Amino acid sequence: MPQVIVDGQEIEIGAHERLNCIEAARRAGKEIPHYCWHPGLSVVASCRMCLIETGQRDAATGRIAMVPKLVPGCQTPVKDGTVIVTESALVKESRARVEEALLIDHPIDCPICDKAGECLLQDYHFEHGQPQRRADLQPFHSRRRDVGPTVTLFVDRCIMCTRCVRFTREVSGTGELMVTSRGAKEEIDSFPGFPLDNKLAGHVVDLCPVGALGDRDFLYQQRVWFLKHEANVCGGCATGCSIITEHNQDTVYRLKPRENPHVNKWWMCDEGRYGWHHLHDPARLLSAERRTAPDRSGAAWQTIDWPEVVDRLRSDLAAAGGLAVAVSPMLTVEEAWMLCAVARSIDPAAFLAVGHVPRQGSDETFPGGFTIRAEKCPNRHGVEAVLALFDPAVPGWDDLLAHVRGGRARSAWVTAGYPAPWPAPWIDADTAAAFAGLSCLVVQDLFPSALSDQATWRLPAVGFAERAGTWVNAGHRAQCFEQAIRPPAGVWPEGRLLWNMLGRRGLYDPVAVRRQIAGAAASLAALDGDVPATGIDLRILQLASNGTPSPA
Template identity: 60%
Template sequence: MATVIINGQELELDDDERLNGIQAAARLGYDIPHYCWHPGLSVVASCRMCLVETGRRDPESGEISMMPKLVPGCQTPATDGTVFVTESDKVKQARAQVEEGLLINHPIDCPICDKAGECRLQDYYFEHGQGSRRADLRPFTSRRRSLGDTVTLFVDRCVMCSRCVRFTREITGTGELYVEGRGAGEEIDVFPGFPLANKMAGNVVDLCPVGALGDKDFLYSQRVWFMKSHDGVCAGCSTGCSITIDENQDRVYRLRPRENPHINEWWMCDEGRYGYHHVHSEHRLAGPQQFDAEARQYVNADWSRLPTELDKKFTAIAKRWPGSVAGVLSPHLSVEEAYLLAKYLRGVDPEATLVLGPVPVEGEDESFPQGFTIRAEKCPNRRGVEAVLEYFTGRVATFDDLLPDVAAGKLHAIWVSGGYRNDWIDEATAESFDAADLLVVQDLFDSPLMQRAHYQLPAAAFAERDGSYVNVADRLQSFRWAIRPPMGVRTEGSLLWQMSAMPGMYRAGEVLAEIAREIGYFSAAVEEIPAVGVDLKVNLLV
């Protein structure tokens, strides 16, 4: 076990740990400022903001000998006997000089910069900078250059940390970005004819410590201090990236990756990053509707009466035709919602047919050099819903398995959950549901099947629900709602909670606790779920 001394405090490291000075100091609560270093990228030690004093302690005599010059903390390994001093006057002076040098060539345009409020240059200046500015102010403008469809470069704001360049070379392997020029004339640019167009390009905006790289989707849309941030899970594919949802007044303005070493590390794909706009689409269904057979048109339904009304109709059909009730559990449902729906339908009809809804697949899985994978399976919770189905039915039947019984008129009451953002059922398939006496469809958008439903129920989007998803690697992550659903929309969980005669408000945590007790696959979720999720395979015998 290695012992490192930081500002007079000893830190013990395991033999297999490989930390640098920045990481070791953070263990003891010391924040060493830095621009160029990032744990997911190679070390270049170019910004010099992390300069610290270092030395070694003699293992026999205990004497400490210090090096005469400051060294980059990012490039200095924390090994047995290493000594770091991060708060001396010498270190503080060096940080102030680095800050002053950066600001000499930096436009003071904070009032119009998207990074204002979360800019390291701002934060470090107030914490480590000189007491007053000794150089003349530059113009309040910056040259602007488009790097691709999603990213804009504000040239003069750049501090040349090279994070974006290293990302495109080491993480995506596409290498669109490079450093042009030398010395004070260095600039970031793209190679002629090769714009920044890889499927993870948006990550360079997150990596940029200042306002040099702007996200065109977010640019000038919201000030960061007005927004609230919520931990969430990306619903774009079965990778299930941990994300941060930034919103203001129930409107999502951006999605950012949240560090999770077990799933996405520090990254997310652009498909997931920009795949939230359907949440605020004007075409979303709003308000439940019921088909009036006499008027032959849809009329508004009342959420306060719907749970009781639907329960009576499902119960009546189950008594008249046992085994004629069916439920389609969408892979967009949370684990808790799928469990409540299956439990309710099996409670009404012990022989109810339960199947997995259509699993959207687009192309093939796409992996990048460092292992990040964009899945072709465009839903977040197929594995979780499959586990629920296996518990209730002993197998996983698919939507295609249901269609022959539907067409034959064997099923009289069908509940179809959706949540799909794209077309998922065609006219011919939807026609086979015409024979059902009761068809309930809950979805985000209109569809041929929705037009045949006796009850049209609007569904909640991923940012509007509480629950858990299980990704393709059997890792369960829980999340809370970030925004409230539009007026007239009720989450699936709250509706099914009431239909199941559960007391009070919908509580996803209580449902998950019940699932963990009842279903062996979910037993690892019996304790509180950490921010990085839990591996459901940990308690299973292999």
């Protein structure tokens, strides 16, 4: 195995790994500061912050020959015997000079800069900069112009790392951004007539190591040090990007992609990035309600306390009989499994089907390899895997509609939870009319719809950041996540309601349910034990076993 010596510490790297000095040093626990290098973009070595000393150890004699000049770590690949020195006096002096040069005309308006607190310029200056400013310039204001509908550019805060330019050229493939002028007058700008308006545009703000690019959706909403972070999964489409939900006091402020080499690498799309606003929409259903008129004619609703819902929902559905259940692909694996178990405990012959799977357009793949799926729900594969345990046919939403229209159901429980800002409502009045003849209809949704107008029971659902559980994306990768924020007051997440309807004690524990499912089903056995933050491929354990154990 090739050996690399980082500050005297010998580390081994893989025989076929292609690492640069920054990555190799990171393995040894040494952080080489850098602005322009990003693992997902091409190397330009323009910021000069990662300058280090390197050398080569002679394999035969063990003598080390150093390169006389400093070299950029991002551009220097390591091989067997490479020597990296990251903390010599020469390197430290170089970093201080680079910091000084960058800060000569960088406006010191950190108090009003949105990046303050997560700014590499601040962090590196604190760590590597010099305490005193030698220049007598005291720039404070920055010119500002919008480069696109979602992104604004603070021109003078820019340090010209060109990460944003390379991103639009290499990952989104749209190339709206460019560098104008030369030398000290260099500026980032969009080409005239081509504003930064692509489906990944919001990502340039994450890439910007300083406060030059600002997200207009987040601008001045919250200082970053107030935000709490929760590793989460985006529910916007079947890609299921790993994300970080940044929130404070049960309010989401922004979403950021989380590095996951198996799913989204470093990226996420704007639809997902700004797709959290429905969580705080005042139009959401916020209480469990039951229609007072038994024939569902009137519009009068009675709010029922949740502990009472647990009993009355079961007795209402049991009294009606002939249960059909739509298991929404927005539910987690755990919730879907519990819903099926509850339905079968009410009616042993309950018809279980995958809920409505929303689709929009076609899959869109960008030059960087990132794909936005047409299937706008995060867990169809997971729900199908769960349903297969109960009914190997795995009927879909259309089968359920046919079942209901055919008069074979007398009651139905439709779970939905689709975010509202859809091109059209997820269900239209004609489709909803199929459910009009049922003696009991339970609708669990985020927002009122044509279907909830028909309902006997109207239950609130929760959004992606308010759930905990497991989602299985289009590539069969299961990702487990925790609840980031609490749902609005008075709303029980689906998991909690189902947990109580199963008669289980204590708080809803998705991990216990996940372990139980994994123990019961070969197709989901990979979910047993701890699932890594980057998820696990469900097919990893699928050998020849095809057993369908009965649910507990």
